[in-house]
Amino acid sequence: MRFFLSGIIVALLQSGLTSFACADATSDSIAVLRTVQPGAVDSAAARKAVDQLTAGGSKSLLPLLNGFHDASPLTVNWLRNAFEQIADAETKAGRKLPQKELEAFVTDQQQSPFARRLVYETLKRSDASVEDRLIPDMLLDASPEFRRDAVARLIKEASGVEDAAKSTPLYRKAFTGAVHEDQVKTIAEALRTNKEEVDIQRHFGFLSQWSIVGPFDNKEGKGFAMAFGPELEINACKDPDPQAEYDGQLAKVKWQPIATTDDYGVVDIAKQIENYKGSLMYATTTWTSDKDQQVEIRLGTPNSWKLWVNGKLVFEREEYHRSSQLDQYRVPVTLNAGKNMLMFKICQNEQTQDWAQRYQFQIRVCNSTGSAILPATSTARSEIKSGVQQ
Amino acid sequence: MRLNVTCLIVVAGFVSTSNAADWRQFRGNAANSVAAGESLPTELSGDTIAWKTELPGRGLSGPIVVGEQVFVSASSGYTQDRLHVISVDVATGKQQWERQFIATGRTLTHDKMCNATPTMASDGKRVFAFFSSNDLICLDLEGNLQWLRGFGSEFPNASNSLGMSSSPVVVGNTVVVQVESDAEAFACGVDVESGATIWQITRPRAANWTSPSILPATDNQPALVLLQSSKGLTAVDPISGKIVWDFDKGASTIPSATVDAGAIVIPSNGLTAIRPAADNTFDQLWNSSTISPGTASPVVVDGMAFALNSSGVLSAGDTQTGERLWQLRLRGSFSSTPISANGYLYLFNEDGNAFVVKPEKDKGIIISELDLAEKILCSPGAANGALYVRSDAHLFKLAERQ
Numbered sequence: 001m002r003f004f005l006s007g008i009i010v011a012l013l014q015s016g017l018t019s020f021a022c023a024d025a026t027s028d029s030i031a032v033l034r035t036v037q038p039g040a041v042d043s044a045a046a047r048k049a050v051d052q053l054t055a056g057g058s059k060s061l062l063p064l065l066n067g068f069h070d071a072s073p074l075t076v077n078w079l080r081n082a083f084e085q086i087a088d089a090e091t092k093a094g095r096k097l098p099q100k101e102l103e104a105f106v107t108d109q110q111q112s113p114f115a116r117r118l119v120y121e122t123l124k125r126s127d128a129s130v131e132d133r134l135i136p137d138m139l140l141d142a143s144p145e146f147r148r149d150a151v152a153r154l155i156k157e158a159s160g161v162e163d164a165a166k167s168t169p170l171y172r173k174a175f176t177g178a179v180h181e182d183q184v185k186t187i188a189e190a191l192r193t194n195k196e197e198v199d200i201q202r203h204f205g206f207l208s209q210w211s212i213v214g215p216f217d218n219k220e221g222k223g224f225a226m227a228f229g230p231e232l233e234i235n236a237c238k239d240p241d242p243q244a245e246y247d248g249q250l251a252k253v254k255w256q257p258i259a260t261t262d263d264y265g266v267v268d269i270a271k272q273i274e275n276y277k278g279s280l281m282y283a284t285t286t287w288t289s290d291k292d293q294q295v296e297i298r299l300g301t302p303n304s305w306k307l308w309v310n311g312k313l314v315f316e317r318e319e320y321h322r323s324s325q326l327d328q329y330r331v332p333v334t335l336n337a338g339k340n341m342l343m344f345k346i347c348q349n350e351q352t353q354d355w356a357q358r359y360q361f362q363i364r365v366c367n368s369t370g371s372a373i374l375p376a377t378s379t380a381r382s383e384i385k386s387g388v389q390q
Numbered sequence: 391m392r393l394n395v396t397c398l399i400v401v402a403g404f405v406s407t408s409n410a411a412d413w414r415q416f417r418g419n420a421a422n423s424v425a426a427g428e429s430l431p432t433e434l435s436g437d438t439i440a441w442k443t444e445l446p447g448r449g450l451s452g453p454i455v456v457g458e459q460v461f462v463s464a465s466s467g468y469t470q471d472r473l474h475v476i477s478v479d480v481a482t483g484k485q486q487w488e489r490q491f492i493a494t495g496r497t498l499t500h501d502k503m504c505n506a507t508p509t510m511a512s513d514g515k516r517v518f519a520f521f522s523s524n525d526l527i528c529l530d531l532e533g534n535l536q537w538l539r540g541f542g543s544e545f546p547n548a549s550n551s552l553g554m555s556s557s558p559v560v561v562g563n564t565v566v567v568q569v570e571s572d573a574e575a576f577a578c579g580v581d582v583e584s585g586a587t588i589w590q591i592t593r594p595r596a597a598n599w600t601s602p603s604i605l606p607a608t609d610n611q612p613a614l615v616l617l618q619s620s621k622g623l624t625a626v627d628p629i630s631g632k633i634v635w636d637f638d639k640g641a642s643t644i645p646s647a648t649v650d651a652g653a654i655v656i657p658s659n660g661l662t663a664i665r666p667a668a669d670n671t672f673d674q675l676w677n678s679s680t681i682s683p684g685t686a687s688p689v690v691v692d693g694m695a696f697a698l699n700s701s702g703v704l705s706a707g708d709t710q711t712g713e714r715l716w717q718l719r720l721r722g723s724f725s726s727t728p729i730s731a732n733g734y735l736y737l738f739n740e741d742g743n744a745f746v747v748k749p750e751k752d753k754g755i756i757i758s759e760l761d762l763a764e765k766i767l768c769s770p771g772a773a774n775g776a777l778y779v780r781s782d783a784h785l786f787k788l789a790e791r792q
Contacts (some may be wrong), residue, residue: 038544040585043537050535073494074540077527081535084489088533114492148468180468302551315546319572322551322597325498327469 026060029053030067033078050082058090058097065105065119068112076114087122099123106134113143113369120146139177144369147177155186164194172196175203179370181264181326188263204326205364205372206265207285207342211242212258212273214281217249218347223280224304224318230282230343234311239341240284249279258283262362264326269346270359280347287342287365288376289335295373297342300328301361304347309333310340320349321356327370335365413455413771413778416509416557417727421604422648423689425731425772431790432734432746434760440776440787441483446474448782449506450555450725455480455773456512459531460787462780463519465505470497473505475519475529478785480774487533495523495542499553502725502767504782508601509557509769511565513582518565522554526567528585537585541567547574555599559615561628564588566615570598577602577617579631589631594619600646601687605654610668616654618647623656625666635670645683645697645727650690650709657683661695663712676712681705686727686769689735694749698724702739706749718754720745727769729777738766738779744788762786 029049036046053060060082067079090097105111106120123130135153138146151174158170171191175198178184188198201208216228227235229246245254260267269281297307297314302324306316315331348359365373417423431438447466454461458481464474473491478484497505499522508520516536519527524541542549548569556568564579570593578590596619603616605625614625614634623637641647642657649655653665653675660679666672681688684700694715695707702720707713722739729736734757735747742762748755764781771778776789 038540039587040537040539040580043585047534047536073492073543074538077491077494077538078535080491081489085534088487118490145467182468317547317573319551319597322572323500325551328498328551329496 025052026056026063030063030079033082034067034071034075036072036074036078038074046078050078050085053082054085054089057086058095061086061098062101062105065111065115068115069110071112076112080114080118083118083122097122097126099127103130103134106130107137109142113141113146117143117145139173141177142369144179147179147369148183151178151180151183151187155183155190158190168194168196178203179366200263201261201265202374203372204265205366205374206260207287207363207365208261208265209257209259210267210283210285210344211255212267212269212281212283213240213246213248213253213255215249215253215274215276215279216246216281217278218280219278219350221278221304221318221320221347221349223278224306224347228280228282230284231345234308234343237311239311240282240343249276255284265362265364266360267362268358268360269348270357275348275357275359277348278350280345283344283346283361285342287335287340289337289340290376291337293335293373295333295335295365296368297331297333297363297365298327298329298370299331299344299361299363300324300326301346302356302358303361304349305361306345307331308341308343310336318347320347321351321353321358324358324360324362326362411773412457412512412514413453413773414514415454415511415559416452416601416769417646417648417687418729418772420606420649421559421602422650423687423727423729423769424650424691425729428731428772429775430731430734430736430772430777431775431788432748432757434744434746434758434788436760437791438760438788439762440789440791442787443478443483443485443785445476445780445783445785446488447472447506448504449780450503450767451506451557451780452509452768453771453778453780453785454510454512454517455771455778456514456517456531459486460771460778460785461510461512461517461519462785463506463508463510463521465493465497465521470499470505471523473519473521473523473525473527475510475517475527475533476785477531477533480776480787483785483787489529489533489535491525491527491538493521493523493542494525494540495521495546496549496551497523498551503553503555505553507553507555511558511560513560513563513565516582518558518560518582520556520558520567522550524548524554524569526558526565526580526585528565528582536583539580539585541569545569545574545576547571548576549573550597552597555601557601559602559604561604561613561615564628566602566626566628568593568598568600568602568617570594570596570619572597575619577626577631579628588629591626591631591633593617594621596620596643598643600641600643603647603649603654605649605652605666608652611666616647616649618656619643622658623647623654625670635666635672637664637672642683644685645687648688648690653690653709655688655690655695655709657688657697661688661697661707661712663695663709676710678707678712678714680714681707681712685725689728689730691730692733692749694751696728696730696735696749698728698737700724704735704737704747704754706754715751716753718747718756720747720756725767726779729770729772731772736770736772736777738762738768738770740765740767742766742781744779760788
């Protein structure tokens with residue numbers, strides 16, 4: 001009997017040790033994947049880590065999903081592949097995934113949006129009802145994909161209601177979560193049909209009021225790499241002087257205000273000023289933040305451009321007339337509490353084709369879901385009295 | 391259910407009619423659009439649709455075939471940031487596995503394109519999926535991730551706001567990619583096993599949608615990879631990245647050069663044929679401004695060069711002289727590069743109409759047509775007696791019924 005009991009104790013201890021060992025191996029594997037670097041320099045170690053995770057079967061799933069938190073895009077893709085391999089193997093073996101735990105994971109807003117969406121789509125393959133259970137509460141989710149689904153449901157519901165008094169609240173609710181242009185357009189059109197006012201510009205967080213100076217010389221595209229007055233000041237660690245007068249391409253030039261009432265925040269230099277061929281302009285604005293914060297500056301332009309935030313060049317792009325789209329470029333930046341100075345350099349080339357005549361930009365501030373972050377001092381369209389303030 | 395069961399039409403009734411090689415990359419193993427040794431069905435009809443399988447996303451990427459698997463990439467999501475790689479059973483059309491990834495580079499493209507525009511490639515042991523976002527993903531044939539490169543994040547200015555389309559090619563142990571745009575441009579050779587960069591060269595900074603071609607090895611010269619751009623065509627050693635010779639008379643930035651019997655036919659001022667010599671020079675054989683390809687790359691086979699313009703006019707020229715022999719007007723607009731098999735050309739227009747054309751010396755004859763009724767922009771693949779083509783929604787296998 002003593003032998004039997006000691007056998008049980010040893011077995012329990014061994015079981016516990018094995019479990020701890022497995023947990024350690026899982027953690028170690030996730031740690032390897034969380035440190036993968038660009039250039040595939042550690043792909044062999046990453047493959048081994050995935051093999052260890054998949055050997056753990058469904059027990060690895062939740063730790064693996066937790067590993068998505070704040071992970072790099074490369075790590076997300078390695079972890080995702082491990083998850084898919086395990087889910088495939090479990091399904092082929094006829095074993096069920098831990099449905100309850102996984103569904104709880106989907107609803108945990110603190111977890112990675114990529115991981116939550118992956119789990120949701122996996123669950124939905126075997127249980128379509130998960131959509132009705134979860135999506136309606138995801139209107140303001142950190143995942144743009146969940147938001148899109150929630151908004152789509154509300155649009156569908158509202159479009160089936162003929163009474164404007166009943167459809168308007170549904171559209172208004174959908175509008176609060178919409179971050180994609182097509183859904184925003186659909187909702188805004190429906191609300192305007194219902195005689196409702198809609199401020200799309202504010203909804204997206206477009207920067208509508210700027211000071212602009214130019215034109216400066218960009219013949220043969222040479223101006224992109226050259227620094228003119230405002231850029232020289234930035235390079236000298238000074239803010240551009242709003243009272244300055246510079247030698248422009250055609251004459252002396254001074255800063256002038258320019259604003260846009262366009263729904264999508266387009267500042268149209270060709271229409272509002274002139275389409276100076278082979279020229280460039282500088283535009284500045286301030287954005288007041290109530291705290292230090294990470295944001296995305298998203299912009300669209302068919303022209304070449306450079307962007308400085310608080311005197312630091314954050315991105316530059318030399319490409320002309322390859323289209324212009326909302327959120328064409330996404331630039332992550334840190335804004336300081338207080339006033340932040342943005343300076344945008346926009347360059348027009350000398351192409352003569354009809355499709356190469358646009359000279360414009362649209363810039364907004366938002367979070368990673370695409371939801372607007374508004375400045376402490378609002379620049380909403382309703383506060384602008386005219387398209388161009390001379 | 392992703393698999394379209396109703397379209398798995400009595401697959402046992404279809405047979406392989408040859409034991410020809412895989413179709414491992416854009417325009418086939420030799421990157422010349424010729425399915426050597428293949429015998430494909432010439433009388434296309436509804437009966438020749440062996441199966442039709444639903445796809446999870448859009449794509450201009452063509453299917454590739456490795457053994458008993460067909461691979462194809464796709465992209466989905468509002469911003470086209472979801473990347474898919476799918477493996478399908480050649481015999482049944484049943485999806486074997488699907489792997490998804492999140493794009494790390496820019497995903498927006500012109501509406502006609504999408505993130506899954508480049509065609510995948512394979513070395514027979516692995517598959518390489520490349521996307522407009524410049525994500526290069528290597529999986530083994532079972533769908534296990536081997537390595538991945540995010541060129542879009544490593545080189546954030548190497549993108550095109552209209553989208554990127556260059557398909558990778560595999561030469562030996564190197565997968566070669568061209569990443570060329572107005573803002574930044576390079577080509578690199580990546581080790582198939584580790585994913586590490588073996589070499590990288592700066593390329594002309596200009597938008598470029600062409601794909602590398604391959605000049606096969608000769609007794610005097612190892613295989614070379616041919617990189618095309620608006621400046622011309624550059625022959626590069628795929629092992630070292632060293633430039634071997636340079637044709638600098640300009641070339642198209644959409645259709646790509648092709649190679650036949652040691653001669654290179656370049657979409658340059660119409661079509662220009664050159665023949666490289668042993669001393670790393672080359673002779674120009676001919677130039678023809680009357681044979682000018684649109685989006686589709688030229689095809690050269692059996693002494694004739696074929697160029698298809700975007701509005702569906704197929705031109706045939708003599709590969710000895712460059713003289714235009716005949717023209718045949720097909721129907722619709724074309725983006726897809728045709729393929730040649732067993733003396734026939736297979737062409738797909740954007741409306742999903744397939745044409746089988748018998749090219750003779752003095753004329754081209756349409757042998758059969760098939761309306762797949764779905765938009766087709768990809769270039770087809772051919773292996774083991776079957777033709778594979780994809781739309782945004784489906785992957786099709788066309789084969790002779792027994």
